[in-house]
Amino acid sequence: MNISYDYYRIFYYVAKCGNITQAAKELANNQPNVTRVIKTLEQALGCSLFVRSHNGVVLTPEGDKLYAHVKIAVENIQAGEEELEHSKGLQKGIVSIAASEVALRCLLLPILNRYRRMYPGVQVKISNHSTPQAIFALRDGLADIAVVTTPLDNSDKIHIAKIREFQECAVCGDAYTSLLTSTLSFSDITEIPLICLSAGTKTYAFYTELFARYGLTIRPDIEAATADQILPMVRNNLGIGFVPEDFLSDTNENTGIHRLKLIQEIPPRSICLIRNKELPLSIAAKELEKMILHSGCSFENQ
């Protein structure tokens, strides 16, 4: 007795479909062949496996016993094939990720570091974008995934997953230490030169709207091109600025920077992962997406 394992795969599909004709279809094979295989299998095993009828086939008690094992076997082989396919997909390839500066600094860098070490064969392209630019890149297929900050316009074509919140705060340089003694209102802040990201960024929109909510208009004296430029500008007393708290934890950049106390709270913003619903992700991209999605609840460092 030496039964071809292919017969067991065919048996599996017939049992699963309860229909030889349909099983043949799923197997990309033809009905007479499947019929023959099942018959041969039954002869080889010395017992009947199916009860045939006009509308398909049903497992006999013995067929059922066999199926319990064959199911595990087939599903394991399929799992093995998938796993190999998966690991193969992580040995090479390119993942393109569009990220806003804040997302990059506050979330992405340690994840990308880990990802690169886990899958050294995968090339990661990072393009720095404002949130609206990132969405365009995503829509045009220029980026596989994007990590951006709220506020964020919803769209049918993109899928949004919130990763975590972050808090921004107002900071000033040494020349403004007199401000530190009191707790400031937004109205007070409009009196002081403000360093802000350029119009067109969602950060700019966020603060415009925030101040508008108090009947105030912001008047950015200096528009920084990138968020990274804000702290140096603040340190050089060009004005006060709003930066994510995470930016301040870096001790190197911390000197000469003072955090202002505010009466009103700045509403928290979120870092979101977004993806084009219509374009399928490569395995490497899926893996990176998974890592980012999981970063909220686990190992972010290391």
Add this chain to the structure above:
Amino acid sequence: MNISYDYYRIFYYVAKCGNITQAAKELANNQPNVTRVIKTLEQALGCSLFVRSHNGVVLTPEGDKLYAHVKIAVENIQAGEEELEHSKGLQKGIVSIAASEVALRCLLLPILNRYRRMYPGVQVKISNHSTPQAIFALRDGLADIAVVTTPLDNSDKIHIAKIREFQECAVCGDAYTSLLTSTLSFSDITEIPLICLSAGTKTYAFYTELFARYGLTIRPDIEAATADQILPMVRNNLGIGFVPEDFLSDTNENTGIHRLKLIQEIPPRSICLIRNKELPLSIAAKELEKMILHSGCSFENQ
């Protein structure tokens, strides 16, 4: 991609043997074929599975991942085949069992009852034998297994497994009720007519030896041909007899029977399952053996 499952079986053996040539032997196949299959498999999966060397092959990390799944798959299919083979072996066939009367009454009957209901297709032949006769039947292949009582001569050719102990007791009929007031010694018993199994049975030998240990000789006034005859004889006051305690639990046969108190204890005897080491058992016989062996620790009734 549609890889033959036979390839995975071959892969399994190659991985297990670490040697293509030997795997081919185990598969009853030839080395060039196995070489070809592995190569084809590697091409189909798009990665190498083995590192070849002068003394065999070793799994690559990917091969190892695959093996983890394939191992489960192959072992499940083999288990399925075995299970079917097993259940097929229990659908028909004959099991011949040699049993002493005591073994039959005290142990075997409920087990056989259950066995018959579980495997109605298997014919069970019970031959009633004294212990020495049962051993002969076993040696001659006339019985598959035997269930007998100690004392039991050991032999190279038979395998003995103790199932459980049983206790015998002395009983008398209504005419001897005067004996019940006192506690008797073996010496007292030799004064009373004794009903015993015929010489040549192990039961006879047991009591001969037991009394001899006290310097006494038993003088069986009546030799019963079967153990079943002892209680009726005792009830008719032909003398006193020794019977297993289990015999007394039957209320029908209990009337007119009185249990004697003895000074000395009757050593417990055992019921053993014995089997010819040299003859392989059929699946049906193995199943019955298993049921008997397990009867000590579980469901004996039902």
Add this chain to the structure above:
DNA sequence: CTGCTTCATATCAATTTTATATTGATTCCA
């Protein structure tokens, strides 16, 4: 009854597997 579905059978071409013979590389041992 007719059309539809399902499994069974026959047949033949295409493919795959098996087996044999041989080569090449490496190790082991004298």
Add this chain to the structure above:
DNA sequence: TGGAATCAATATAAAATTGATATGAAGCAG
């Protein structure tokens, strides 16, 4: 160093299996 032994790779031809098409038979619904 040289020869036997071991192990994998290759070539090739015969044998077996598989896959595809056509067709049959039986049950069922309208």
